[in-house]
Amino acid sequence: MMQFFQGFSQYYVLVIGLQGVCAFHSIRRGTQSKWIWIIVFLPLVGSLAYIFTEIIQRRHVSSVQEGVATIINPTGRIRKLERVLKFSDTFANRTALADAYLAGGNYTQAVNLYESCLTHLFSNSEDVIKNLIQAYFHLGRYEDIIQLAPRVAGDLTFLKSPASLMYAISLEKCNLPEQAEQAYAKLNLRFSNYEARYRYGLFLLSTGKRQEALKILQGIIDEAQHMSRSEKGTSTGWIQKAEQTLRSLAQ
Numbered sequence: 001m002m003q004f005f006q007g008f009s010q011y012y013v014l015v016i017g018l019q020g021v022c023a024f025h026s027i028r029r030g031t032q033s034k035w036i037w038i039i040v041f042l043p044l045v046g047s048l049a050y051i052f053t054e055i056i057q058r059r060h061v062s063s064v065q066e067g068v069a070t071i072i073n074p075t076g077r078i079r080k081l082e083r084v085l086k087f088s089d090t091f092a093n094r095t096a097l098a099d100a101y102l103a104g105g106n107y108t109q110a111v112n113l114y115e116s117c118l119t120h121l122f123s124n125s126e127d128v129i130k131n132l133i134q135a136y137f138h139l140g141r142y143e144d145i146i147q148l149a150p151r152v153a154g155d156l157t158f159l160k161s162p163a164s165l166m167y168a169i170s171l172e173k174c175n176l177p178e179q180a181e182q183a184y185a186k187l188n189l190r191f192s193n194y195e196a197r198y199r200y201g202l203f204l205l206s207t208g209k210r211q212e213a214l215k216i217l218q219g220i221i222d223e224a225q226h227m228s229r230s231e232k233g234t235s236t237g238w239i240q241k242a243e244q245t246l247r248s249l250a251q
Helices: 001-027 033-039 042-072 074-087 089-101 107-117 127-140 142-151 162-173 175-187 194-206 210-224 229-250
Strands: none
Touching: 001 033, 001 042, 033 042, 042 107, 074 089, 089 127, 107 127, 127 142, 127 162, 142 162, 162 175, 162 229, 175 194, 194 210, 194 229, 210 229
């Protein structure tokens, strides 16, 4: 019986505390006329309903609205981040602005900021390096990619990023076939990386390795036959390219 009363007492204290927090939050936000009686007369249910509706859901809606605003007016977000960086020049603020530049196609500005981030403790920041590789790639700075990528090329997360394919393409464009083949081969994984594998097939064709190229391209087609449309997703175009290439080679 004593344990029952102790448990009930703890529950009561928890509910009262929750009630007090919700009431205080409601008064601060000016929503007390809508919520205060619900919180008072339905302590637990009312408080949980308040937390979900006025705190959790509002934050979610705010996050969605911010995302939509970024899509509609990306320049506005960039200007905001520029002001934040001017006020507080930190690594986090630099990378946030650099990421916004990259997403907005401002590749030169992104490069300048990313390069300035690769100092001292952050000289081997994997995220910064991967994003810098993408910015370099869009500017056609393939030799810079070749110099930078080895810092992170051994990491598993690098192989799963767009930067890994950009590294392989850069090696090919800089006439380093052996290194390019090694980089492409690491991306030749079943049921994934269809763009990389298609490009790998074309690379093998360009180096006279026809049978190996046919095997890569045929593997893409065979896998696609076991995939639904939703599973193919954005890979559909690369699968179709593989089919077209195989048909042209068969003629």
